[in-house]
Amino acid sequence: MMLTCNGQPAQVEDLLPALVNYGHFTSLQVRGGAVQGLDLHLARLSQATRELFGSELDTAQVRGWMAQALQRAGLADASLRVTVFSRHFDFRDPLARVAVDVLVAVSAPVSLSAPRRVRSVTWQRELPQIKHVGTFGLFAQRRAAMADGFDDALFVDTQGHVSEGTTWNVAVHDGHQLIWPRAAALRGTAEALLRAHWNGPQVCRPLPAGALHGVQAAFACNASGLWALQSIDGRALAGSLALAEQGRAVLAGVPWQPLS
Incomplete structure (x- = not known):
């Protein structure tokens, strides 16, 4: 992994303030020097900077630093994490x-696609609309789910509505339409791209946890990929693999925006 801070190789003194754990970030995949939904990632960073720091972020400069970091790493395909603190x-x-x-952290590219078995749990992130650096609870919930024989956790809010996964968004299919749960959650870039390009009936509405029993298929998505939810709470979803393939086909048609 290679780290830069404000366009320069990061020094220890640059990183120490990050220990305060106050900031936000976005994670994205780069292929051939380009990113899907780059404008969405930059808008996320800009909005969160206003909310957490009350200031404006120069997104053109950030974009330049991202391209510069890739060039210094000698990579055209990579994973990038951009943290604002x-x-x-x-x-x-x-x-x-x-x-x-x-x-800006540059590391090897990843592409997630393996099906996962998840369990639902009542839990919600602080300030769920912001992709902030307070990730302790997310990983603790994933670890607890794995200790009980699952692969990950699906969150349900205190009103009993499905919201999101630990580090991903979720969509389910009831046999008639694709449903995006409407609840307080981090609205991801992959979700936004899929909703904009989905070829078929879809709706965003509250999804009570009890309605999961009528779900026929589901997938999870984030900037690192899209994967089938093989089961939820031990109930197998036979249509998830096909639905995930449909989702990946949609994303395959989304244009890539060059960083430079």
Whole structure:
């Protein structure tokens, strides 16, 4: 992995403020120097910077730093994580106006596609609309699910509605249409692209956890791929593999935006 901070090789002193655990990020896949939904990733970073720091992010500069980091790593295909934090943030005075810093991590490309068995659990992230760096609960819930023989966890909010997975969005099919659960969650870039390009009936509506018993197929998605949900709470979903293939075909037709 290679790290840069504000376009320069990251030094130890650059990284120490990240231990405060206040910031946000986006993760994306690069192929041939291009990204699907690049504008969505940059918009996510911009909006979260306003919410967490009360300032504007120069997304053109961030895009340039991303391209520069790839070039320095000598890669055209890669995984990128772009984290926005501030070396000057003081938790004792969180309203103070501070300049933000941008950390770009470059690593090997990944593509997730293996089917998974998930269980539902009542849990919700803090500030679910922001892809913030507070990921402890996500991974603790995944670990607990795996300890009980599942592959991952599907979250249900306190009102009993399905929201999202640990690090992914979910869509289910009831035999008539694709359903995107409407609940407080991080709305991902892959979800946005699929909803914009899906060829068939779809709807975004509240999905009570009890309605999962009528689901015939489901898939999970994030910027690293799309995979079938083989079962939910031990109930096999026979149509998930075909639905996931349909989803991947949709994403295959989405254009890639060059970083530079």
